Amino acid sequence: MGALHPRQLHQWAAESVARTRARLPKELQSASDPVVTLYQSSPDQTVLDQGFEPDLLGLFEGASRLEADPTSLDSPPRIILYLDNLWDLAGEDPKIFAEEVRTTYLHELGHFLGFDEDDLALRNLD
DSSP, rough: OOOOOHHHHHHHHHHHHHHHHHHHHHHHHHHHHOEEEEESSSOOOOHHHHOOOOTTEEESSOOOOOTTOOOSOOOOOOEEEEHHHHHHHHHTTTHHHHHHHHHHHHHHHHTTTTOOOOHHHTTTOO
16 A cells, blocks of 8 residues: 555544544543554654654653642643554554554543553553
């Protein structure tokens, strides 16, 4: 398929996240409402300087639901999805891309919900 316009990847990713959120149990939908989802092509230098690999698929930033102080003025928790890396991992296949976006979104949402890497692995979200 070759290179796609970044807007197409963004659209597909946003649609996948919306479908994923719609399938969450109602209590998880409402619990995840404060989480902002951002779409970037790849990790920026700030993320790489934190020790993350250039092929990072997604990142959760902010306080987990367990740590969050509802009166805090800090920035909201956010999930960043790295679309070029997800597209590469998917072998440039739109269906696989949508599935990788779903899995990565759920993995990062799990961090917001307070799950560590072991918890996520038990739920097949590693």
